[in-house]
Amino acid sequence: MKKWRCQVCGYVHDGDTPPENCPKCGAPQEKFAEIPEAESSLITRSRITNQLQMEFYSLLERIKEVAEMGVEDALDPACVSLFNQALKSATELQQSIKAEIAVHISKGKWG
Ligand SMILES: [Zn+2]
Structure with a gap:
């Protein structure tokens, strides 16, 4: 599964798309960047x-x-x-x- 990181607070979201807003800091969707595959599997x-x-x-x-x-x-x-x-x-x-x-x-x- 894809992972996205909030560039404001570091929150990691699992899903095909980033969330509407960061559940932790409330930052909008465009503040999320996809985590590269290698790092993503390391996190898993x-x-x-x-x-x-x-x-x-x-x-x-x-x-x-x-x-x-x-x-x-x-x-x-x-x-x-x-x-x-x-x-x-x-x-x-x-x-x-x-x-x-x-x-x-x-x-x-x-x-
Ligand atoms: Zn955040």
Whole structure:
């Protein structure tokens, strides 16, 4: 599918023609420029990856919740240690995901 970018705000529209007005900034149709095929397929590809990254991020959020419950439960030191380790790893992975997504945005691999 063709993609169009608002030259005013960067909003990306999927469709055969650009929208009447930009849904984000209200700019008229003529402010939209068609995104070249190579960049367009990169955007499509990146959407999938970015979606997976976000799904992964929310799963890690769930892991942190469970780990925190485990820490509070505090049955014995070995358990607490394991839950703390999970908490630390999940937090580090989340920070890595945020950094990766930031790179995608800065390189224009997001739209
Ligand atoms: Zn716009």
